Amino acid sequence: MSDGKGDEPENDIPGLGEEVIYDAPAEDTTPPPSVKPVPLKRKFRPFRFAVGCVVGFFAFSILSVAIHRFVPVPITLLMIERLGHGNGLDHRWVPASQISDNLKRAVIASEDAKFCTHDGFDIQAIEKAQRYNATHKKKRGASTISQQTAKNVFLWPDRSWVRKGFEVYYTFLIEHMWSKDRIMEVYLNSIEMGPGVYGAEAASQYWFGHSAKTLSRAEAAQLAAILPNPIKRKAKGNKRSGRIAANARTVVSQGLDACAAE
Secondary structure, three states: OOOOOOOOOOOOOOOOOHHHHHOOOOOOOOOOOOOOOOOOOOOOOHHHHHHHHHHHHHHHHHHHHHHOOOOOOOOOHHHHHHHHOOOOOEEOOOOHHHOOHHHHHHHHHHHOOOOOOOOOOOHHHHHHHHHHHOOOOOOOOOOOHHHHHHHHHHOOOOOOHHHHHHHHHHHHHHHHHOOHHHHHHHHHHHOEOOOOEEOHHHHHHHHHOOOHHHOOHHHHHHHHHOOOOOOOOOOOOOOHHHHHHHHHHHHHHOOOOOOOOO
């Protein structure tokens, strides 16, 4: 039974037809454009950069010296430079036990008689060289075996005060982080002993045709005699070797090789 209001559905709203509902604008769901953050320009701080470089250098140098306390030195900057000049590269690392004590005594006699007692530097030899160089055109050096090792292994082959300063620093490091026996071992395995020839084993094979373990006193003295100029000097027939052999006997009698020879 009708109540007289017509047959309109209960949910219809008067005045709001279907065309109004369907023609309503759709809601805009497009996301707003993203705003990229503007990167802030960092101001260059020279002091902070310098401090970082210094800290990095000390960390690297100490770590490299610590590593080579146990690990053989595969190659040096001098070897690379000589190789670039066409000198070749013959480098054979052997432990200290495979190097004759005769060679250890010979290099102590010729290069650094106080090797076992100094802390890396021979002050008396340095002062003596300074007095000599002040009055002579041909200069004389006073580098110890420790200094030569630091230069050969960690630095570049150059004569300058900058390199000399680094040499002092690295000498201090190896004297405090390595044993004397290790310094001698690295020295005898890295030193130049002929054109493209580095280390006791390669030198012994090159000059005498046998291993460094079996070097005689005379042969060891001949190898030590070429160290000041291994490119031009020859081991055999070197007049300086006789004096070195005699000094090597003094090294033995006075126990100056106690820290290196077995």
